[in-house]
Amino acid sequence: MQEFIHLSSWNMLLINFIHIMSAFILGMIIGFERQIRQRTAGLRTNTLVAVGAAIFVSLGVRIYQEMGGTQTPIHIVAYVISGIGFLGAGAIMKEGANISGLNTAATLWGTGAVGACAGAGFLAEAVVAALFVLASNTLLRPVVNQINRLPYREETGEASYMIYVICTENHKSEIREKMIDLLEHSTYPARKVTDHTFGRGDVEMEFTLFATAVLAHEIDRIVDMAETFEGVKQAFWNAKDE
Template structure:
């Protein structure tokens, strides 16, 4: 009995039931964050967040308890935080894969941050900080869901879009394109052209036609209106948004 009590009181010992509880808790908490990202159709969704949280929890368990047999060995120094620090660095590279840049518009930063904080939640569960991990999960869900709705309501920000227009090469048409963008509430940041003689020009260009690339800052709600306005101009054959 004394031997069993000594084992249980050993800070380097953890039972199989405790391991199971922590791994399942990490999967549930990571899944809650991933579910919100999946519902919003982001690159990193349900399975990604579960895997990140579960893997981080396992790494923390391994870091604390996986080398318990070597604790009392001479010239051996056990550092429970070493693998945890490596997890944070590794997840940073994973989160960077969700960040995309289109022109001056950068997307995926929030998803990258959610992957990073999910890894931190997994580390917390692995270390036995259930309360901190659960509260952090609730705060993350509040930030991702509630604050997102508040942000969209208070700050209707414009994002940059690339619009490709196939037009006839005629005088005055470029000014009409600019005016159409302004009428839709957009800001024309840059305009560039390609004709049929350019090597990178679209194959659909015909004689005396141009491909016009419009870099426009625009509200999402005005995208369809702008495309319809561009397509309705005389001399415009096609307009698409990328």
């Protein structure tokens, strides 16, 4: 019967209680901040994630200490991380090009780490981890808002840049080679070149650049040079935010 029932000493039970209670309190503090901001994962969810992680890690430590085996507490922590990763994925929502819930998923991940520290008995580390999770969600918020209010600058932004050249069908091959050479020498090499019929007897070539950030005046210079090539009727460029 003793093989199937493991009775803990009062001392060990108290230690586990302190570990899990620490995870409960720290998870509750993180969740409280999330609940105030009306996030999907609020008070209860973050508390449960922290407590669950603490229970699993604490259980792994006890099993390894009392029964041995190949599954060390490190393995248990790895499984907890994977499990919370799936939980976080459920909080991420995608609507068209818009993605929401990334911060919620990251917070759950951080809360799980706090619980894992508490479950392993590293209470001071758990407190420090909780403080940094809270700081990420509170102290960095004004910084993010301030950055988002700044005007968009093309030279510092990241996007897909395309140069379009409309030319006659007879000059297509020659202009393609000239444009590739021009872009290479301008340090904006083309990642992809596509073309399609444009009107009667004309072709529009699209040069997609490797660069994700460019200087607008340099691209303007390339376009101006392209318009001097024989057979080119028009050249222009645009950018698409990634």
